[in-house]
């Protein structure tokens with residue numbers, strides 16, 4: 185049963201419209217972004233079938249372009265600060281794919297600063313967990329060729345912001361955990377294009393004092409399979425143990441695989457890391473920014489649990505800033521570490537030097 189009563193059958197909620205557009209992109213179909221009378225057809229190169237790519241080219245009269253985000257453009261050596269767009273006329277699906285995300289691709293010889301509406305479409309790619317390689321075309325004068333496609337007014341994206349914070353508790357159930365006794369799993373539903381998320385309560389937290397918490401982003405490779413490439417699995421298990429030792433606390437397990445980029449992008453990035461790139465440059469090759477995570481869900485989950493003051497276990501200053509921006513009092517911060525190994529030392533070092541994580545560089549140097 186849901187307590188959410190906001191859905192009006194006769195008039196669409198902006199968040200519903202955005203989620204429908206996201207679903208269309210994930211199914212490899214174009215979406216029309218509307219700005220007044222203007223119509224920009226957008227399609228994600230990450231999941232479109234080659235035949236649909238050709239169909240899109242024909243329907244736009246070969247006036248289709250490819251958006252390269254600022255990080256991708258910089259990796260290709262394009263001398264411009266910001267997103268750019270490249271004409272695709274005559275370019276095959278494979279050539280467009282190489283230009284979007286292949287390692288060692290040549291810089292485009294012709295480009296122009298991107299249309300702001302095309303740049304805005306990357307937010308849909310982000311919600312869809314697709315690479316931000318958006319094929320696009322202004323089809324205002326030939327919109328009838330796209331009459332069956334979903335239309336999304338650009339203003340809906342900003343209007344759907346409140347939905348990012350709209351969560352509710354679905355169920356609370358005890359689960360016995362090895363070495364931790366009986367924990368309670370609390371399942372939350374809501375947000376914008378998000379799966380259900382979980383808070384794990386261990387021990388008996390004292391809610392009258394700052395509650396020990398860990399905000400943990402999902403990592404299939406590390407949490408589940410013990411990958412040596414990161415420290416996530418150790419951080420998850422050490423974090424739970426520490427919360428228990430503190431008398432009780434809460435671990436928020438957030439649906440943010442690959443720093444919010446999804447497992448597909450993360451595995452592509454791992455491929456580039458095997459060829460020598462660090463974690464941030466590998467993501468940039470795919471057009472992705474350093475970190476795509478947002479923390480509205482964490483704030484909403486804490487609020488629903490009645491927690492407004494915390495002691496947080498993290499090395500990531502962005503998490504602390506997000507908690508504070510969301511109105512949560514951060515009373516204390518403690519480091520949470522995993523094993524430093526030959527395989528993950530460079531990853532940890534990059535997080536420290538390039539992403540400002542609070543880790544001990546001397547310890548990392550000893551391993552490298």
Ligand SMILES: Nc1nc2c(ncn2[C@@H]2O[C@H](COP(=O)(O)OP(=O)(O)OP(=O)(O)O)[C@@H](O)[C@H]2O)c(=O)[nH]1
Pocket residue numbers: 399400401402403404414416419440441442443444445449450453454463467497498499500503541
């Ligand atoms: N894109 C990308 N994501 C990665 C990579 N390695 C790990 N991740 C993801 O990075 C995130 C790490 O999450 P956390 O351990 O919660 O966060 P953190 O930013 O390291 O901060 P703290 O652990 O709290 O200090 C998870 O979403 C992983 O899936 C990588 O090489 N590329």
Ligand SMILES: [Zn+2]
Pocket residue numbers: 403405406407414415416417
């Ligand atoms: Zn990991």
